[in-house]
Amino acid sequence: MTKEQIAESDQREVLMMQMERIESELFIDPNEEIGHPPVSLSFGEHTMGGVTYPTPIGTFGNLIFVQAPPKSTKTFFVSLLSAAFLGGRSDGYTKGIKGYRDDKCLLHFDTEQGRFHAQRVFKRVLRMTGLDNECYHTYGLRQLDYDKRVDFIDYCLSRRVNNPGLVIIDGIADLVSDVNNIDESNKIIQKLMSWTLEYNCTILTVIHSNHGTNKATGHLGSALYKKAETAIQLMPNFDEGYIEVLCKESRNFPFNSFSYKIDDYGLPSVIDTDLDKFDTKKFE
Numbered sequence: 712m713t714k715e716q717i718a719e720s721d722q723r724e725v726l727m728m729q730m731e732r733i734e735s736e737l738f739i740d741p742n743e744e745i746g747h748p749p750v751s752l753s754f755g756e757h758t759m760g761g762v763t764y765p766t767p768i769g770t771f772g773n774l775i776f777v778q779a780p781p782k783s784t785k786t787f788f789v790s791l792l793s794a795a796f797l798g799g800r801s802d803g804y805t806k807g808i809k810g811y812r813d814d815k816c817l818l819h820f821d822t823e824q825g826r827f828h829a830q831r832v833f834k835r836v837l838r839m840t841g842l843d844n845e846c847y848h849t850y851g852l853r854q855l856d857y858d859k860r861v862d863f864i865d866y867c868l869s870r871r872v873n874n875p876g877l878v879i880i881d882g883i884a885d886l887v888s889d890v891n892n893i894d895e896s897n898k899i900i901q902k903l904m905s906w907t908l909e910y911n912c913t914i915l916t917v918i919h920s921n922h923g924t925n926k927a928t929g930h931l932g933s934a935l936y937k938k939a940e941t942a943i944q945l946m947p948n949f950d951e952g953y954i955e956v957l958c959k960e961s962r963n964f965p966f967n968s969f970s971y972k973i974d975d976y977g978l979p980s981v982i983d984t985d986l987d988k989f990d991t992k993k994f995e
Contacts, residue, residue, distance in 0.1 A: 748772050751877060751913040752792055753809050754966040765809060766966045768792070769913040769941055771876070773962075774903055776883070776916045776935050778927040779945035784954055785917050787979040788945060789881055790835050791971060792915065793817060796877045797847060799840030806981040807969065815876025815912075816846040820864055822885035826851050839978055848872050852885070861886050861902065868910055875912045883916040883931065890929030900934045920944075925959075936960065953982060 712720070739745075753765035769775040779785045794801035796810035796817055819836075821829040829851040837844060848867070852860045868875055880886070883903075887895040903914050918927045918935060925944060927935055936942055942960040953972045958965040971981050 750811050752796060752811070754807050754969060757964045759964075764964075765811075767941070767961070767963045768808070768943070768966055769877075769915065770963070771913055772907050772911050773940035774900075774907055774914045774916070774935075774938060775941040775943065776918060776927070776939050777943045777945065778918050778920050778925075778932065778959075780920050780922075780947070783945055783947040784973065784979070785945060786832050786881065787835075787973060788954070788956065788971065789879055789915070789917065790832065790839065791979045791981065793819065793836045793847075793877070793879065794839040797836065797840045797842055799842040801840045804839050804978060804980045808981060810877075812846075812876055815874050816848060816872055817877045817879070818864075818867060818872055818875050819847065819849045819879045819881075820852055820860075820867075821850070821881050822852045822860060823882060824851065825853060829853075835978060857886055857888055861899070865902075865906075868906055868912075875910050878906070878910075878912050878914045880914065880916040883918050883935070884928060887931060890931040893930050896929070896931040896934045899931070900938050904938060 748770035750765050750767045750769075751771050752768040754768055755766045756763050757766045758764070777785060777788060779788075791805055791808060792810075795805040795808040796812050798810055798812060819833060821832060824832070829849070833844075833847070833849040836847065848871070850863070850867070852863060855863060864878075864880070868878070880903075883899070884890050886899050889895060903916070906912065907914050916935070918932055920926060921928055921932075926932060927942075939960075940962050941958065944957040944959040946955040946957060948955065953970045955968060955970045957968050969981055971979050974980055
């Protein structure tokens with residue numbers, strides 16, 4: 712054999728060894744009992760086979776996303792989920808939304824706002840929970856290029872924060888140069904999915920809806936919809952002063968729709984169907 716043939720043979724052997732290792736990770740035995748992934752966030756309960764379970768909004772090891780038109784109080788909804796996950800005294804706001812944090816931490820990345828407005832969002836969560844920020848790690852990424860944002864999130868997950876449980880990326884469109892680029896969209900979604908697997912965390916990301924439709928923006932939105940465990944749609948009703956939360960798609964038992972409004976102190980709160988009129992526009 713020539714040196715080139717020997718080198719090619721060695722490369723093929725290395726590749727086969729890699730495939731053997733990957734096979735052991737990817738093989739799924741139909742007879743093995745695999746438990747349901749633990750719930751990270753839930754709303755309400757459902758009964759199956761006489762057993763009552765929390766109805767998941769998201770589970771550890773999976774990706775969920777929220778879509779809504781611009782200026783529809785998406786960050787307030789994210790604050791509700793953040794407060795529910797952290798716990799503290801947030802029950803008065805989150806009501807049926809429950810978090811299952813245990814000793815896990817929350818990482819919150821804002822890609823859109825400057826330091827003042829991003830901090831206002833982060834402080835809102837602490838006001839709702841009454842907690843300090845020991846397990847709430849907050850970053851504003853607007854000043855970074857899109858590729859550096861991805862690198863920084865990767866750094867925080869791998870080096871900066873121990874035991875991440877919920878990772879919020881508001882918004883995912885700022886992690887790519889073009890939401891209509893198929894290759895970029897697939898690549899970033901695959902990256903998010905690899906993070907959920909490696910760190911056994913829930914990743915919650917936010918994306919705008921296309922103008923005049925209920926579809927998430929671009930090829931990126933389509934890729935999210937295909938891969939996410941749960942797709943959540945926000946439907947603002949500013950005339951009546953509330954925002955409806957819809958479970959658009961779920962791989963689990965879908966949670967029931969609910970609504971929230973913004974109170975006089977600028978804090979979001981889950982409400983019943985008997986709504987007091989409230990002007991959410993002043994908080995946009």
